[in-house]
Amino acid sequence: MFESLGLSEQNLAVYRALLKHPELVRTSMAGELSRAVGLSVEEVTEQVAQLRILGLLVPRWNIDDEDYPLHPADGFELLTKRRQQEIDQLSARLDSDRVAAGEFVASYSEFLVEKSIGGVEVHEGERAYQRMQHFHPAKSVWGMVSPDPGGIMRDPKNTADSRFLEHGIKLRYLIVEAQLKVGETREFCANVQQFGAEVRVVPSVPLRMVIFDAEAVVVGIDPDNRSPGAMVHHSRSVVRIAIDLYEHYWRRARPYSTAPPADAGEITGQESEFLRFLVQGATDEQVARKLGVSMRTVRRMAAKLSEQVGASGRFELGVRAAQRGWVD
Known part of the structure; x- marks a missing residue:
């Protein structure tokens, strides 16, 4: 209750007790105020200090160094006006930040699409x-x-x-x-x-x-x-x-569909691409990267094709693949 005004439950409990018994605000009666609200003396002392900051405890004009609790009507009006002022200031800053954010976004968008020489x-x-x-x-x-x-x-x-x-x-x-x-x-x-x-x-x-x-x-x-x-x-x-x-x-x-099996004596598209890279002089590492497969798969592919055409090495595999029309 009243959190929107900056007033906690403990603030409210001490304020309510002081409204009923204003004399409990005196330092000498801190023990009685403590018992009245169910807080320790240290906690009560802290709450009294916060009530002064909030403006709900004000100095007496005729007694030095003594406070009294402000009437609730005046007290809550004070808190409401103060909070409304804070809200108005925050709203003004928010509007200013919203404009600045729009300018920042526009500037960043221009940066992203900015073209250099040559398009x-x-x-x-x-x-x-x-x-x-x-x-x-x-x-x-x-x-x-x-x-x-x-x-x-x-x-x-x-x-x-x-x-x-x-x-x-x-x-x-x-x-x-x-x-x-x-x-x-x-x-x-x-x-x-x-x-x-x-x-x-x-x-x-x-x-x-x-x-x-x-x-x-x-x-x-x-x-x-x-x-x-x-x-x-x-x-x-x-x-x-x-x-x-x-x-x-x-x-x-x-x-895109399930890959069709290669006919006997024929090769898959992946194997054809492997042979093309082989003829171009690509290393196993380069072939694996381009095909998106492991080195083990590349070597297994090379062994299968070599056996299929009866080749004893990579160069011979390339020659025999070309003879069969598997590579251009």
Whole structure:
């Protein structure tokens, strides 16, 4: 009761006792006041001091060094006016802070979308994720998802994916085949397909990329590491190259579903991509990273294909794979 006026229960108990027995305010009668309110002498002394601060105990004009309790009508009016004044001051500061916060947000938003020379934005670390929130596509979003050991953890129902689809935005996802081993990735693919998105699977992708409305493309600063951040390209030439690259991989990809078994004597898309990297001179570590698989899987793949074509080494495997038309 009366907490909004800054008056605690103990304040009120001592104030009520003093209104009934004003003489108990005297220091010499602190013991009696203590017994009257059920508090220790030290607690009573503290409460009396607080009542003076609140203005509910005021000095007598005719007796030095003695106080008396202010009439409740006057006392509560005093507390109410004081609290209203504090509220008015807080409200004024709140209005001022709200204006300042709006200016801060506007300034920060301008900072996030500020373009450097050549139509390229560079956003380091977490700023890259913050920048992504400022895209409002009207037609399409194309995503090329690079291998990630943790899979895709987003729930499309709680992200921009569902909002985009609800507004008729065309969504495409290119998923690396190795990612389908992660349960969250399979669940994500199934969910976005239910919302109307298109999902295709490829053995590998060259980098992580998102294209918005065929007008802006977001790529990682480092294709093998998300931590450094991302770049946003607005240049028409760069965007056109990104679209051509995406379309190239999209045509090669298969629709998301259970991977079909390879026919006898044939190879999977992942194995074909392994051979392509092998012929290009990639190391096992580079192949594993690009395919999103372990080194053990790469070596097992190499052994299987070598046995399948009768090759005794990596170079011979590349030659015989080319002879069979498995690599260009």
